[in-house]
Amino acid sequence: MTDPTVHKAERPYSPNTIYIEGLELAGKSTTCRLLRDYLNAEYRHCAFLPGNPIYDCASAMHVARKVRGETLGGLFLGSVMRDLERYTPPDHFVVQDSTSVLRSIAYHSVVGDPGLADAFRELLPRCPRFGASFVLWSSNEARLKRLEGRISRHHDLPKDFLIRDEPDKFARMQDIMIETAKEFFGAEVVDTSNMEQEGEKERLVEYLATKLLQAARQPSE
Secondary structure, eight states: OOOTTTTGGGSOEEEEEEEEEOOTTSSHHHHHHHHHHHHTOEEEEESSSSOOHHHHHHHHHHHHTOSOHHHHHHHHHHHHHHHHHHOOOOSSOEEEEEEHHHHHHHHHHHTSOHHHHHHHHTTGGGSOEEEEEEEEEOOHHHHHHHHHHHHHTTOOOGGGGHHHHOHHHHHHHHHHHHHHHHHHHOOEEEEOTTTTSTTHHHHHHHHHHHHHHHHHHSOOO
16 A cells, blocks of 8 residues: 655645546536636646646547557556656646546556556655645536536537446546545545536635635745
8 A cells, every 4th residue: 555655745745736636527627627717827637747748649549549458558657657757846826637647546446457556556655746636526416417418518428428327436436536635635525516506616616726825825845
């Protein structure tokens, strides 16, 4: 078991970065876009750094469904290792929308390659810590309603159907994601089941942004 306290002092700390994680249909993408605009922040998706050619290649192959399994997982693993070798905390606000590390651990622990899950876990003590970290959670009912909306708009992707077709696997992945995010990133779980209600998105974004601004004002660790 990887110890989150090992090398904690050596992990780079980015007080200007807010990390938002969550499985499909939790409202993560919408929240990250709103946060980016609210904070006038840089947006990063899955990769810790922009311009990672390994991640760009892996992501394109994943979307095109040309490569799967160990090969694709190995590419994402290599992309994370490249980022960790080069990472320095930014001097401006960044919205970190997911990380390949956490998503890969959750996926490979349940439906992929357990060996790859272990390889990603070994990288956790080297991952940066962030000023504020959150996992967005929604009820199954809220997620299924959002899935209906995506289907009607033809915006659905194969990964969106796991909550409907294999809810037990989805729940196990979510549990692993939440446990790991709490343990290694000090993440707070936020319920987004009602974010379609009037004013909820604005209240959520203001709450998340305030947490980041408080961290950014604190003396550097």
